[in-house]
Amino acid sequence: MSRRSGVLEFAVLGLLHDAPMHGYELRKRLNVLLGSFRAFSYGTLYPCLKSLVAQGFLVEDNPSTEYVPATALNGKRSKIVYRLSPEGKQRFEELLADSGPDAWEDEHFGVHFAFFGQTDRAVRMRVLEGRRSRLEERLERMRSSIARTRERFDDYTLELQRHGLESVEREVRWLNELIETERANRTGRAPAPPGGSAAPHTSDGRDHADGSPDPVRSPYDRPGRSS
Structure with missing residues (x-):
């Protein structure tokens, strides 16, 4: 298949x-x-x-x-x-329940993430940490490539490379936030979400009565990205 x-x-x-x-x-x-x-x-x-x-x-x-x-x-x-x-x-x-390397790749990670609401927390953590590890490897390769080819490419090509690098860096930061939220929930702490709000909230802006976190979102669901 x-x-x-x-x-x-x-x-x-x-x-x-x-x-x-x-x-x-x-x-x-x-x-x-x-x-x-x-x-x-x-x-x-x-x-x-x-x-x-x-x-x-x-x-x-x-x-x-x-x-x-x-x-x-x-x-x-x-x-x-x-x-x-x-x-x-x-x-x-x-x-x-599959949390192996295939689940960390671009296409597979997106569909796994879409069903995280039905996924065991331990599996979610393995997929998130695996995805972050995979992207950190990608970042290292991209930075090395930019450093090696800086003198050979014009400014526009370098800007395109930097744009790709920044996109991966943003996803790594997003994954760090998700992983920290998962860990905090496991230990009973209630971390403030990005943006400084102290109380977790639902996607429509209402606080959960039980204090449970806002459903995590894919980077592809953020404003300005296609879903």
Whole structure:
């Protein structure tokens, strides 16, 4: 299974874990969840769905309904609704518990992070710390490359390299904040979130009644970035 198809399988199982959906709604949710896959097509999604059905991870409701892909001209949608089988739920739990090196890579980390609300805290910590380690290695390589090539490139190329370096540095700082929050929650402390506010709050600005932290966000969800 390719890395891209593995990410898609994880995302599909995770979304259907919340509720059954037909293909059109699932595709819309995927495009929101995985910004880097915004160009999803039915030609990409439906082979994945059929494969998951064949493996016994998904069940089709109304399977006798003929599927006609939606287009701007015919406006038709699939009437087939996909839901997780018990085996599919078990498969999602297995993927959710994976905290190995694949979970630290760019595409895999994004989808793992999207389901952190359903992930065990110990797994979250391993993924966050692994991601930070991976990016720190990347930073070291980028800094070495800039130092070696500074005299060979013009100012614009150097600015582009510095821009990439600063983007990785920002994500490392963001990961440091998340890791500190996870550690503080584990020890019972309530750290102030970035910005100096003393009380944790929900994404709509309201404090949690139980003092639990604001759901962590991906760097791709921040203002100015596509989601």
